[in-house]
Amino acid sequence: WRSFTHAIGGMGILIFALAVMPRTESKAVYVMRAEMPGPTFGKLRSKVRSTARILYLIYIGMMLLLVVLLLAGGMPLFDAFIHSFGAAGTGGFSSKGASIAAYNSAYIEIVLGFAMLAFGTNFGLYYLIISNRAKEAAKSEELRWYIAIVVMAIAAISLNLFSLYDNHGTMLRDVFFTVSSITTTTGYSTVDFTYWPLFSRLILLLLMFVGSMAGSTGGGIKVSRISLYVKMFIQEIRRSINPNRSLPLRFEGKQLSKPLLRQISNYLIIYTAVFAAITLVVAIDVDNFESSFSAVAATFNNIGPGLGLVGPAHNYSFLTPLSKIILSLGMIMGRLEIIPIIVLFSPGTWRKV
Missing domain, CATH: 1.10.287 (Helix Hairpins)
Structure with a gap:
């Protein structure tokens, strides 16, 4: 039950209510915005209730697929559901005291690592994909930032840990899983990263603040906001050099209002x-x-x-x-x-x- 509740909470209790309760559309869009963390840069679909249902179908479908993949790796059925719920809601609850490290399985760690990243992605992009607008989803600026942050974090920590591991395959496995877990704010663990060097710990600490994409089940400040803060910082430097220059700020191809x-x-x-x-x-x-x-x-x-x-x-x-x-x-x-x-x-x- 504990895992199930944070699986529901991952997408949002109120979106769940919108999806299953037959009420009017009045003010439903504001409920949906409240439950989908992060700033909103585009209009939600006019049929908010049907959109909520579609999002939940995607969410449930991804959870069930993860259960099947974990079963294929030898994880018991009960544990597979527990960890699928934990990854989906980015809550990180495990049935094992040692978390995912208890299974000592490269397959399970890789599957869960990619699953956490998938649930940390804006669900609006999945909506575009099933609406035959995959090219539009692939052009997402926030998605490119998200991938870049994850890749750079993995590369930086791997270089820092390179001399500390005898088996570099195990090192990449540990780093990939840990970065995926922290970036998506899930919290699963396979290694006690408290004993990693200070540089690696600082990278993980920064990732805690960055978090996942807006419109995902993850927490943190959100990649979209971080990317905008960087753009605003660069814009201020340019404005200091040339105060009379007009510098509109754009994100996802749209000019953002003041x-x-x-x-x-x-x-x-x-x-x-x-x-x-x-x-x-x-x-x-x-x-x-x-x-x-x-x-x-x-x-x-x-x-x-x-x-x-x-x-x-x-x-x-x-x-x-x-x-x-x-x-x-x-x-x-x-x-x-x-x-x-x-x-x-x-x-x-x-x-x-």
Whole structure:
């Protein structure tokens, strides 16, 4: 049941309701936007309810395919469903204490590695593919950023670990799985990366913040926002060199409006402020910078295992009740991307008009 609930939550409880409950389309588009994390750059299909059903069919189909592939690798049926649910919802719950390392299977690790990356991809692209618009999906700018980030992270960490592994095939396996797990904010593990060199740990820490694609089941800031922050940074440098030059910002072939760019910039400010506040509270409890900082990064971005005292071979049980409550609230805020929670508890939300 625990695995099933985060499988449903992966795509969104409210999208699930839209898909199965016969209600009117009124305001359904706003519900769908709230449950599909990340900024929206295009209009959702007018038939929101039918779109929700199609997305869930894709989601369920991918889960069942993963179950079959895991069974083919010798994983028991019960475990196959557990880990399929965990990968689909990027929740990372495992029926084994050692997570995926318990199976010691290259096949299972490779299958789950690619599966996690697939579930960390914008589901709108799958919708385009089944709508015979595969070329349009392949041109996705965010997808290119997503692939580039994963490939560069794997290459950088592999170079850093090259001299530490006797078997470089095993090294690539460990790095690929770990990068896939952290980037998609799933949290499955096959190795205790807490003992990797500092450079590799810092790469993983950065990946915790980047997260997966907008419109996926993953967490984090989202690749789309990260790519836009990079573009905005470059734009500011160019504007400093030539203040009179008009520099429109484009993403996915579309020029972005100033209100949308302001909204994306404000999100980073709010994200940083909330993250800093949670870190300060946890630092009272955990007198270790790496452990306290990564604990907040791993929970706020919905990964699970962090570094140091909260690494893959450890857990959060040593924390005080206050820290656990704060981190739990951080998980909820991170999953819903902060703003809805702030709006929910704002006095104006409940004030009678």
